[in-house]
Amino acid sequence: MSSATPSSPPRLPRLPRLPLAGVLRVNRPSDIWYKPALSVVASVGPVNLPLVALGRLDLAMYTMAGSLCALYAHHRPYAARARALAWVVLAMLGGTAVALVTASLTTDAVVLVAVGALLAAVQKTLCDATRVGPPGHLILTFISSASLFAPQTLGQVPGHLALTAGAGVWAWIVAMAPGLVRPHGPERRATAHALNAAAAHAQTRGSGEDAARTRAAAVAAVHGAWQSLLSTGARSAPRRALERLVVRAEVAVAAPAGTDPELLRALARGLRGSGPVPRPDDLAGTADDILGVEAELAFGQRPLLRRLGPLGPIALRTALGCALAGYASLALGVGRPYWALVTAASLYQANVTLTWSRGVQRVVGNLVGVLVFAALVPLAHLGEAVLVLCVLACAFGAEALISRNYWLGSLCVTPMALLITEFARTQEPGRLITDRVVDTLVGALVGFAAAVAVTNRRAGDSVEHALRAVERAREHAARVLALDHPGPGALESARRDLAATLVDLRVTVDTASGEWWQRALPEDRVMPVEHVAHRTLAATVRRQGLHSLEGAQA
Numbered sequence: 222m223s224s225a226t227p228s229s230p231p232r233l234p235r236l237p238r239l240p241l242a243g244v245l246r247v248n249r250p251s252d253i254w255y256k257p258a259l260s261v262v263a264s265v266g267p268v269n270l271p272l273v274a275l276g277r278l279d280l281a282m283y284t285m286a287g288s289l290c291a292l293y294a295h296h297r298p299y300a301a302r303a304r305a306l307a308w309v310v311l312a313m314l315g316g317t318a319v320a321l322v323t324a325s326l327t328t329d330a331v332v333l334v335a336v337g338a339l340l341a342a343v344q345k346t347l348c349d350a351t352r353v354g355p356p357g358h359l360i361l362t363f364i365s366s367a368s369l370f371a372p373q374t375l376g377q378v379p380g381h382l383a384l385t386a387g388a389g390v391w392a393w394i395v396a397m398a399p400g401l402v403r404p405h406g407p408e409r410r411a412t413a414h415a416l417n418a419a420a421a422h423a424q425t426r427g428s429g430e431d432a433a434r435t436r437a438a439a440v441a442a443v444h445g446a447w448q449s450l451l452s453t454g455a456r457s458a459p460r461r462a463l464e465r466l467v468v469r470a471e472v473a474v475a476a477p478a479g480t481d482p483e484l485l486r487a488l489a490r491g492l493r494g495s496g497p498v499p500r501p502d503d504l505a506g507t508a509d510d511i512l513g514v515e516a517e518l519a520f521g522q523r524p525l526l527r528r529l530g531p532l533g534p535i536a537l538r539t540a541l542g543c544a545l546a547g548y549a550s551l552a553l554g555v556g557r558p559y560w561a562l563v564t565a566a567s568l569y570q571a572n573v574t575l576t577w578s579r580g581v582q583r584v585v586g587n588l589v590g591v592l593v594f595a596a597l598v599p600l601a602h603l604g605e606a607v608l609v610l611c612v613l614a615c616a617f618g619a620e621a622l623i624s625r626n627y628w629l630g631s632l633c634v635t636p637m638a639l640l641i642t643e644f645a646r647t648q649e650p651g652r653l654i655t656d657r658v659v660d661t662l663v664g665a666l667v668g669f670a671a672a673v674a675v676t677n678r679r680a681g682d683s684v685e686h687a688l689r690a691v692e693r694a695r696e697h698a699a700r701v702l703a704l705d706h707p708g709p710g711a712l713e714s715a716r717r718d719l720a721a722t723l724v725d726l727r728v729t730v731d732t733a734s735g736e737w738w739q740r741a742l743p744e745d746r747v748m749p750v751e752h753v754a755h756r757t758l759a760a761t762v763r764r765q766g767l768h769s770l771e772g773a774q775a
Contacts, residue, residue, distance in 0.1 A: 239577045245585060251624035252410060256295045256399070257355075258620035262613050264291035264392040269612075273605045281609075281644040282371065283381045286317050286364040287388025291396045292356050292620065298407045299400035301452040305353060306396055310389035312347070316340055316361050317385050318378070320368035325375045334547030334558055337366045341566040342540035346532050355623075362566045363638070366559035403495045405459045411449035412463045412470075413489040418442035419473035420485035427477040433748075436755060437727050439474045443467060444724045447717065462498035475759035534677040539569050542671030546664040553663065555656050560638075564664025569672065571732040576672045579627060580665045586631020587661040591654045594636035598650045601640055612640050677733075684733050687726040688750055694719040695754045698761055716761040723754055 265288040269281045290313055294305040323336050344358040344365070373381075399406065419442070422435040446467045453460055466488060473480040491499035542565040550561035567583055570576045597615075601608045615637035623630025639653050677683075698715040701707050730747055 239574065241581070244578045244581045245626060245628055247625050247629065249625070250621075253295055254621055254624050257292050258617045260291040260295070260392075260395050261289065261616045261620055264288040264388070264395045265616060266609070266613055268388045268391060269609050270606065273609055278605050278609070279645045280381070280384055282367065282641065283317075283384040284388040285641065286313055286368070287385040287390070288392050289313075289360050289364070290389050291392035292360060293353060294396065296354055296407060296411075298449055298453045299397060299404060302400075302407070303393075303397060306393045308351075309353065310386070310393060312344070313361060313364065313389060314382060314386055316344060316365035317368050318382055320365040321371070321373050321378045321381060322375070324369050324371055324373040325378060330370075330551055330558060331548070333369045334551065334562060335544060337362075337369050337547060337559060337562050338540050338544035340365045341543045341562065342536045345539045345566065345569060346536040349532055349535065359563075359567050363563050366562050366566075367641075370557065370559055405453075405463070406495075408446075408449050408453060408460065408463055409492040409498070411446040412466050413492040415439070415442040415446035415467055415470040416485045416489040416492075419470035419480070420482040420489070423473045423477040423480035423482045423485065425477065432477075433751075436474060436477075437723075437751075439470070440720055440755070440758070441724045441727065443470050443474060444717075444720050446470070447720075459498055462500060463492075466492075466499070471762050475762040534675055535569060535571075538671050538675035539566060541675060542566075542569070542668040545671060546667040549663045549667050550660050553659060555659050555663075556652075557642075557656055557660065560657060560660035561664035561667070564661050565668030565671070568665065568668045572734075573672050573676055574734075576669060580669050582626065582628035583631060584661060584665050586628035587635045588658065589628075590632045590635025591639070591657050593632055594639045594657075595650060595654060597636055597640070601643065602647060608640060608643060612637055615640065683729050684726075684747070687722070687729040688746060690722045691719070691726050691750055691754050694722040695750075695757045698757050702757075702760055712761055716758065719754060719758050719761070723751065723758070726751065 265285065268284045268288050269278070272278050272281050272284065287310065290306060290309045293309045294302040297305055319336070319340060323333065327333070341358070341362045344361045348358040348361070403409075418435070418439040422432070422439040425432040425435055427436075446463075450460055450463055450467065469488065470485070473485055488499050543562045546561040546565035547558040550558035555561070564583060564587070568576050568580045570579050597611055601611045615633045618633035619630045619637060622633060635657065639657060642648060642653065694715070698712075698719045701712050701715045704711075726747070
């Protein structure tokens with residue numbers, strides 16, 4: 222029997238408010254902001270500075286395409302990072318190849334904008350479906366769109382792609398190099414995040430206004446930690462020790478009242494650096510049989526084709542918005558319509574409300590960024606080496622600031638993009654600034670209009686599907702709990718499946734809540750279903766013998 226309460230009569234849809242307060246708020250930086258920042262400098266500098274010495278800085282656009290791949294996958298364990306980065310480099314090569322071949326076959330701007338819009342939609346869809354993480358499709362779209370408008374012949378394409386491939390290989394090496402010093406760094410950070418999130422929930426003692434929010438955040442953090450650990454492959458000794466700490470976080474979520482939050486935070490602090498993984502005495506009895514089986518390596522992961530299905534509206538609004546933005550720029554006589562196309566592509570988030578927020582951040586960041594460019598350009602014109610150094614400084618600044626707020630990152634991304642246009646030849650700054658401002662405004666306005674016109678009217682259906690998935694997973698877990706002797710790994714599999722569906726439900730509801738032009742969401746069903754599912758999840762933790770740790774914590 223389903224635990225869901227009967228749904229109330231349908232309500233009229235309401236339009237979410239478009240926020241302004243808080244959109245530009247400066248947040249805490251990411252824990253690893255310096256990693257992509259340093260990686261992009263180490264990836265771009267050694268490749269582009271030799272081009273200065275050779276007098277061929279005009280080729281830097283092609284090496285930049287490969288070098289910027291170093292921005293990806295810093296949150297993934299190194300085994301998973303190696304695979305993800307290889308696919309990113311291949312995606313960059315594929316998009317660049319399509320763009321360069323198209324540019325060599327036609328100079329018709331109408332055709333070039335159409336191809337750029339289609340590429341942007343494909344890149345957005347694939348990056349969202351594969352969950353590659355920041356910076357998502359934006360770098361791929363920036364490079365392919367710019368390449369469409371680079372003068373090109375078919376004979377030059379293989380050489381230019383070879384430069385991109387070579388720089389991409391170097392970017393892969395740069396991104397993987399920290400693994401030589403701290404091979405389990407990403408898993409340690411994911412485990413520490415789970416412990417800290419569990420501590421925040423334990424501090425509520427499982428009651429009060431914040432309990433539901435902290436519990437959902439803790440379940441998501443624990444789910445993310447398991448995904449990180451299970452993507453590493455072989456269960457090495459450090460991974461087994463980290464698994465025990467994730468189990469400790471799960472216990473805290475299941476029994477917050479009996480958990481010492483400061484102990485969890487101390488364990489999280491112990492994961493800093495590369496020292497031994499903390500192993501408290503009360504974790505010594507946590508045997509491998511409660512940590513799951515290797516068959517669970519892909520839990521919570523849906524096949525790629527199933528993840529592509531719900532992204533249809535996002536792909537359509539990206540293609541339409543980018544095309545219309547590019548054509549609007551052409552109609553205004555702007556020389557670089559791909560800037561408007563990229564601006565539109567950068568806006569599209571999970572729903573219209575988030576897209577609006579990103580649009581405000583993009584416009585503010587770009588408008589202030591052109592002032593930064595105006596201040597930098599006299600220095601950059603002192604020589605090609607200085608120009609490359611200015612680009613490196615902007616690239617570092619962008620990655621250092623973007624996790625605090627997107628508009629802060631744009632302060633550096635904008636001058637960097639403008640300086641890159643000068644790799645081929647020195648240009649008149651006033652014209653560059655004017656084009657960039659116009660394209661930013663055009664891209665933001667037209668792009669947001671496309672988001673409003675092409676909304677995800679199936680968001681409500683997605684919530685219904687997610688609710689049913691949670692109910693099925695909860696009922697399956699309850700049946701396994703009722704067995705005297707579940708099969709090997711059965712309870713662990715049920716527990717992880719239930720946790721994954723709960724995380725997916727919360728993400729789906731949050732996404733649908735910010736979408737326009739849809740029927741009212743079944744909000745009166747979501748909370749009861751979540752509540753019962755979390756109780757079942759806690760029961761599975763206790764059934765696995767983890768309750769012995771609860772007594773030790775109390």
